[in-house]
Structures are given as structure tokens and as C-alpha cells.
Amino acid sequence: MDKRRRVVVTGLGVISSVGIGKDNFWKAIIKGKSGINRVTSFDTKEFRCHFAGEIKNFNPGEFIAKRKLKFLGRTSQMAIAAASLALKDSRLSLRDINREKAGVFMGTTMGERPLEESIDVWIKEGADKIDKTKILQSSANNLPANIANYFKLRGPNYLIPTACAAGNYAIGYGFDLIRKGDIDYAIVGGADSFSKLAFSGFHRLYAMAPEKCQPFDKNRKGMLVGEGAGILVIEPLEFALRRKSNIYAEILGYGISCDAFHMTASHADGIEKVILKALKESDIKKEEIDYISAHGTGTQGNDKTECAAIKKVFGELYKTIPVSSIKSMLGHTMGAASSIEALACCLAVKEDIIPPTINFETSDSECDIDCVPNRAKIKRVSIALNNGFAFGGNNSCLVVRKINLNEDCTA
Structure with missing residues (x-):
């Protein structure tokens, strides 16, 4: 196999505070729509800051069967939903591919939210009050594993935890393996759900703005914590041309x-x-x-x-x-x-x-x-x-x- 196969992006899926799906997302950011709003997932009265990029309209049941939801943390739910949107956008038929040559590579900062929730219950109510399903949901490597299990993909499967740079790392890793010919398709990207731990940490670092994020402005006051999932489907150019795929870009x-x-x-x-x-x-x-x-x-x-x-x-x-x-x-x-x-x-x-x-x-x-x-x-x-x-x-x-x-x- 040629080691310099060209690699292209044929599917995009996103769960974000400004829109679900790449079309809604793109229309929103081109219009300059803000997804920042008052935090509702926990009480912020102890904090100076009260705003974040929470996703208010995400219904995982639209993408995942109800019987499977209880085994998935919110981050995995968003990751699977974004992957589902990306695969649909790519028009890739999973029945027609070698699933052992399809990999999943995901980046994250906080991993799965149930770990944080379980620790909170443990401190406030005792270890015996922890929901056992939360323990199953908590492992950070669940993110790529749950995507692979959901879509029955049996290729390489890795979590890359290099925090805020991790999405690029994951895309790069999938790119390398496809270019070398080790795999033919990859679901790549990153996901993180809104975390009280991250919110508290950045707040403690005095790195958060009170209401709005103003990059490059002279009077910028800091960042705001958000959540979301972004997934790309990537494959060799020759495969995409054979499938007559819509090619967004070449990596x-x-x-x-x-x-x-x-x-x-x-x-x-x-x-x-x-x-x-x-x-x-x-x-x-x-x-x-x-x-x-x-x-x-x-x-x-x-x-x-x-x-x-x-x-x-x-x-x-x-x-x-x-x-x-x-x-x-x-x-x-x-x-x-x-x-x-x-x-x-x-x-x-x-x-x-x-x-x-x-x-x-x-x-x-x-x-x-x-x-x-x-x-x-x-x-x-x-x-x-x-x-x-x-x-x-x-x-x-x-x-x-x-x-x-x-x-x-x-x-």
C-alpha cells in the first residue's frame, strides 16, 4: 500500500451550544450567534461567574435507543450522536466496509462526567449511595469504545487525553494510520460534557470572564467553559471518489x-x-x-x-x-x-x-x-x-x- 495516500474529510457531525448538526452549526457561527447562557446544570451562587456554553436542546434519545442510554454518560451520548450525524453525512454504508479497518480516535479533557457525579454523591451522601451504572459509565476510555461498540467497528480504538489540543491529536492519529494504509476509515474528533469540576477549576484560576468571551479584544476578561462534540469521518481520496462522496477538505x-x-x-x-x-x-x-x-x-x-x-x-x-x-x-x-x-x-x-x-x-x-x-x-x-x-x-x-x-x- 502506498504510504502517501491522500486523506479527505467526507462526513461532519457536531453537537454544540449554537446548533445540532453541521448545517445548523455553520449557519449559526456564520451569523455570529452566541451559545453562551446562564448555567442551569448546577447552582452557581458560590461563584463569581454564572455563564457558560451549555447545550440546552440536546436530546440523546433522538440518536440512541432508550435501552442503551442508561449505560452511557453524557459525553459518550454526545460523541455517539455526533458520530451518527457524521456517518450519515458521509453516506458511508458500514455494511459494505471491512470493520476491522475502521478505527475510532477521540480526544477529551475531562473524560466522562459520571465520575465527577459519583464523587459528589460519595462526599455528600456516602459511597453506598453511588449508582452502580455511574461506575460503568465513568471510565474515560469509554468514549471511543462506546462509539466503536455502537457502530460495531473493530479497528484500532484510542482515547487521546491531551486536553484542549486533543481533537487535533486524534484527527492526526487517524490521518497517519489511513495514510500508511493500516486502516481505511476513521471516526475522529473530540468530546466533553459540561463539567462543574472544569468550571470550578478555571474559576479558581481567575481565567473566566463574567459574561462574554472576547478573544483579541484589549479589554478581554477571560474564557468561558463550554461543552460539545465534533466528529469527522476521514478516508483515502480514492475511496471517496469511488463512492462519489461529498469531499469537504483534504488533510x-x-x-x-x-x-x-x-x-x-x-x-x-x-x-x-x-x-x-x-x-x-x-x-x-x-x-x-x-x-x-x-x-x-x-x-x-x-x-x-x-x-x-x-x-x-x-x-x-x-x-x-x-x-x-x-x-x-x-x-x-x-x-x-x-x-x-x-x-x-x-x-x-x-x-x-x-x-x-x-x-x-x-x-x-x-x-x-x-x-x-x-x-x-x-x-x-x-x-x-x-x-x-x-x-x-x-x-x-x-x-x-x-x-x-x-x-x-x-x-
Whole structure:
């Protein structure tokens, strides 16, 4: 098998606070719709902050049989629902494929929520009050395992827990195995449900904004916690052409790094290296980049550092490359973030529209990029970069391109 098989995205599925399914999601972020609302899953009276990107209209019963729901945590429910939407969108018939050559690779930050719920019950009511089904639901590796079990896929199955960069890692891992010929199809992405633990942790770090997320704004006050799942179906280009599939984008490559600079803070050198590595691995020049989907959390430190790294890589070109953050609309969806943003990059490449950074009010001289303020931009997008950074210095950058059928399928 040729080790340089071209890998394309043929299916997209998303569960988000602005819309269920890629069409509703895309329409919402192009319009600059905010999914931020007052927290309702627990009482926030003990906190300074009361807003987050909770998903209010997700009904898992629309995607999963009732008899199976009780064995699944909310994160698995969202992951299976997003995978179901992505598979339907890809029009891939699972009956016609070798299921041992179909893998599942998922990223996460918090894993499954029932673990947190069980600990809460244990502290407040005692261990004997813990629901035994919650124990079954709690293991973090349940995420890819439950997807594989639900769709009866028997290929490689991995959870990648590199937090907020994990979605890109998972996509990259599936890309590698398909490109090498080890597998033929992969369900890749990330998922995290809304977590009181994550909410409390970021609140304690004084990293959360009181009401709105304002990436790259001079007066930005922090991030907001969100939840969601983003899933991509990927396969070799020749398979997609044979099936006459709708191809959203081609994955050219990715870069990953761990600079281990700080437990929670990013470092410009680490980000610079991961972007340069992604460009090298994808065999493209910096002049070819049309759009950057930023990690863009809305904290003072992250946005300043990310912009500094972009300037170091692109020089004066940074002024001409649109760089937007959809976290301004969704909040930070943790392990789902870079996969949902990768999905947005695929749609930007397909539709030639760049989603905005909403809530932008005041320019910051240290973040003087074109952040696509408040309104989407119509622009040809041939190649897009997707940045995702995580605690501990885990950095990732994914590169997707508009499909070019004039090249050899295994070029």
C-alpha cells in the first residue's frame, strides 16, 4: 500500500451550544450567534461567574435507543450522536466496509462526567449511595469504545487525553494510520460534557470572564467553559471518489509539540515550532495560508502569546491572514474544541466563508491581527490552519486544503 495516500474529510457531525448538526452549526457561527447562557446544570451562587456554553436542546434519545442510554454518560451520548450525524453525512454504508479497518480516535479533557457525579454523591451522601451504572459509565476510555461498540467497528480504538489540543491529536492519529494504509476509515474528533469540576477549576484560576468571551479584544476578561462534540469521518481520496462522496477538505498534515514551559500557560516558541512543523509536514509555504482558526480563548495571556507566535512565523503576512476564534460563540469546549474548530475549517474551505470573532470592541496593539471582528468574511480559502493548545505545553496545528482533483490520488 502506498504510504502517501491522500486523506479527505467526507462526513461532519457536531453537537454544540449554537446548533445540532453541521448545517445548523455553520449557519449559526456564520451569523455570529452566541451559545453562551446562564448555567442551569448546577447552582452557581458560590461563584463569581454564572455563564457558560451549555447545550440546552440536546436530546440523546433522538440518536440512541432508550435501552442503551442508561449505560452511557453524557459525553459518550454526545460523541455517539455526533458520530451518527457524521456517518450519515458521509453516506458511508458500514455494511459494505471491512470493520476491522475502521478505527475510532477521540480526544477529551475531562473524560466522562459520571465520575465527577459519583464523587459528589460519595462526599455528600456516602459511597453506598453511588449508582452502580455511574461506575460503568465513568471510565474515560469509554468514549471511543462506546462509539466503536455502537457502530460495531473493530479497528484500532484510542482515547487521546491531551486536553484542549486533543481533537487535533486524534484527527492526526487517524490521518497517519489511513495514510500508511493500516486502516481505511476513521471516526475522529473530540468530546466533553459540561463539567462543574472544569468550571470550578478555571474559576479558581481567575481565567473566566463574567459574561462574554472576547478573544483579541484589549479589554478581554477571560474564557468561558463550554461543552460539545465534533466528529469527522476521514478516508483515502480514492475511496471517496469511488463512492462519489461529498469531499469537504483534504488533510495535508499536522504538527504537535510539548514545550512543557508551564502547567497552564502557553509559550510563543512552542506555538511557533508547532505551526512551522505543520507547514513542513504538509509541504506548504506560509504564503499559501488563507485562514487561521485560532485557539483564541479570550484570556489575556493566551491571546497575546498566540498572536506573538503568529507574527514570528508569518512576519508581515500576519496582517493579511484572517485569524478568528469561534470560542467567542461556543465558549471553550475543552477536548472537543480543536475538533469542532477543525470541522469549521473544513466548512470554511468548502464554502469560502470565514466565521467571525464576536464580542470584539477595542483593538489591542499586541493582538493587531485581522480577527474577523463580529461579521463573517467571504474570502477564498484554499488552505486553513487549525490551532489547538493545552495545559502542560501540549500544542497542535492541523492543516486542511480545498480538494484538488488534478493531483494524483497518492501524490
